[in-house]
Amino acid sequence: MWSRRRALRMLAAAGACAVLRPPATASAQSRTVLTRPIPSSGEALPVVGLGSWITFNVGDDPVARDACTDVMRHFVAAGGRMIDSSPMYASSQDVIGYGLHKAALTERIFSAEKVWTSSGAQGHEQIERSRQKWQVRRFDLLQIHNLLAWQEHLPTLFAMKAAGQVRYVGITTSEGRRHRDIEQLMRSQAIDFVQVTYNPVDREVEERILPLARDRDIAVIVNRPFRQGALLRALARQPLPPWAADIDCASWAQVVLKFIVSHPAVTCAIPATSNVAHVRENMNAAYGRLPDGALRSRIIAAMERA
Amino acid sequence: MSEWWTYRLTSFLLFSPRTYYRLIELYNLAIWPAQLAGIAIGLAILGLLIGKRRHCERIIAGLLAVCWLWIALAFHYQRYAQINWAATWFAVAFGCEALLLVVVGVLANRLAFQTARGGVAWLATSIIAVAVVGYPLLAALTGRPWTAAEMFGVAADPTAIASVAVLALVRGRIRWLLLVIPVLWCAVAAATLWAMNAPQGWIVLAAGLLALWPALLGSPHDAAAAMR
Numbered sequence: 001m002w003s004r005r006r007a008l009r010m011l012a013a014a015g016a017c018a019v020l021r022p023p024a025t026a027s028a029q030s031r032t033v034l035t036r037p038i039p040s041s042g043e044a045l046p047v048v049g050l051g052s053w054i055t056f057n058v059g060d061d062p063v064a065r066d067a068c069t070d071v072m073r074h075f076v077a078a079g080g081r082m083i084d085s086s087p088m089y090a091s092s093q094d095v096i097g098y099g100l101h102k103a104a105l106t107e108r109i110f111s112a113e114k115v116w117t118s119s120g121a122q123g124h125e126q127i128e129r130s131r132q133k134w135q136v137r138r139f140d141l142l143q144i145h146n147l148l149a150w151q152e153h154l155p156t157l158f159a160m161k162a163a164g165q166v167r168y169v170g171i172t173t174s175e176g177r178r179h180r181d182i183e184q185l186m187r188s189q190a191i192d193f194v195q196v197t198y199n200p201v202d203r204e205v206e207e208r209i210l211p212l213a214r215d216r217d218i219a220v221i222v223n224r225p226f227r228q229g230a231l232l233r234a235l236a237r238q239p240l241p242p243w244a245a246d247i248d249c250a251s252w253a254q255v256v257l258k259f260i261v262s263h264p265a266v267t268c269a270i271p272a273t274s275n276v277a278h279v280r281e282n283m284n285a286a287y288g289r290l291p292d293g294a295l296r297s298r299i300i301a302a303m304e305r306a
Numbered sequence: 307m308s309e310w311w312t313y314r315l316t317s318f319l320l321f322s323p324r325t326y327y328r329l330i331e332l333y334n335l336a337i338w339p340a341q342l343a344g345i346a347i348g349l350a351i352l353g354l355l356i357g358k359r360r361h362c363e364r365i366i367a368g369l370l371a372v373c374w375l376w377i378a379l380a381f382h383y384q385r386y387a388q389i390n391w392a393a394t395w396f397a398v399a400f401g402c403e404a405l406l407l408v409v410v411g412v413l414a415n416r417l418a419f420q421t422a423r424g425g426v427a428w429l430a431t432s433i434i435a436v437a438v439v440g441y442p443l444l445a446a447l448t449g450r451p452w453t454a455a456e457m458f459g460v461a462a463d464p465t466a467i468a469s470v471a472v473l474a475l476v477r478g479r480i481r482w483l484l485l486v487i488p489v490l491w492c493a494v495a496a497a498t499l500w501a502m503n504a505p506q507g508w509i510v511l512a513a514g515l516l517a518l519w520p521a522l523l524g525s526p527h528d529a530a531a532a533m534r
Binding site: 054055057058059060061063064088089090091175176177228274 | 312316317319321322325329385391
């Protein structure tokens with residue numbers, strides 16, 4: 001029997017094929033932003049999003065707030081949609097809300113937030129505070145940050161989804177922590193998203209979590225694509241290899257992002273930056289050709305040499 | 307916290323170095339000329355320690371309490387908490403230190419300083435002088451603007467270093483009660499600066515430990531004897 005999820009998955013796969021064409025047939029000149037469908041709904045998401053960890057935590061510094069607003073403006077202008085934050089990121093939520101309001105971007109983004117409190121009773125209140133800071137009508141996605149008190153928060157988030165107060169529900173981890181618990185929840189709960197760390201160096205999720213996400217129709221958000229910049233600092237010593245041009249990359253940052261989003265289970269990578277040049281560079285990775293299996297192996301080899 | 311061993315110092319850093327120093331710069335601009343009062347208080351404490359004037363213990367405790375309370379409210383609670391949610395707790399800790407100084411030092415008059423002579427006292431007064439006059443120079447030496455200088459009395463790190471140096475000279479076990487928060491702050495500040503790859507993390511830790519030296523020498527009587 002065909003479930004709604006299964007039907008959406010087929011539609012989603014068809015959509016993905018339309019956008020994520022294989023390298024041999026893709027055009028380098030194409031300016032259609034690469035998207036991936038959210039398996040549970042079929043809604044298309046651009047493969048590069050925007051994180052806010054550290055970079056958007058600038059307090060009430062008006063100069064820095066305006067710089068973050070510029071980053072969001074260029075991100076959306078380049079076709080980006082998902083912006084991700086958390087109550088843990090101190091003033092980042094306020095800064096996002098300030099920028100979205102000032103640049104009139106609220107209706108054009110996909111808002112991804114988290115609940116981060118050990119008290120289940122305070123979850124709803126914290127989500128409402130976050131919503132007010134973002135100045136949005138509702139969040140598109142609410143995730144349980146680092147699985148903190150997930151037993152208490154998950155029923156709240158599912159109830160909110162049923163009531164139309166949020167569109168998707170997810171869970172997060174980073175830097176390889178609690179992968180067993182993540183797997184268990186992916187198997188047992190009807191979540192829409194999972195957020196994990198993945199890049200050419202941190203590839204543990206390739207073994208179980210990414211295949212499981214495909215099997216269970218769960219969208220995957222990838223955090224820490226550059227290991228908080230350390231990966232790019234290490235690669236800066238190496239010249240960009242000629243094969244980077246084969247996947248329309250002009251920088252190591254684009255090579256790393258294309259490696260990540262070329263995995264078929266990945267929906268969206270969320271590099272964080274407070275620099276307009278960097279967000280434009282990152283968004284260029286959401287265009288053009290993606291690496292095939294052989295090129296992915298060459299990227300891994302290049303990272304291991306760095 | 308599960309899998310705590312997988313966390314590094316940088317895992318707890320919520321902001322970039324640029325944001326941190328910009329926060330200090332904006333704070334300095336907002337409170338000017340309170341920095342001058344801070345320096346004046348620092349020099350007054352130094353003079354009182356050397357001169358051993360009548361009631362100097364009470365006055366020193368009161369002046370330090372004013373600095374700790376100011377930093378608790380004006381820096382930690384109003385500014386630093388914007389980019390670091392833990393700063394609300396830092397404000398509480400700094401407020402507690404101010405309260406301790408008032409209760410123990412001003413109201414109960416329980417502070418008695420070792421004689422300001424000898425190598426130990428020279429070390430303590432030198433560290434206080436460096437914290438008051440030298441620490442602000444670190445901004446320029448590390449490529450930051452003068453407006454981002456951290457000044458005694460209004461900035462947490464030089465105030466904590468100087469406070470350790472002052473309180474380590476206090477006779478009796480009561481000094482340990484007063485030293486806990488300043489010493490812990492030196493450790494927190496050093497860890498934050500290390501996470502930001504800022505070289506002054508070593509300076510804060512080294513100055514804090516050096517300042518603690520008189521208190522670690524032994525019993526107050528031994529220390530006093532060593533100074534004679």
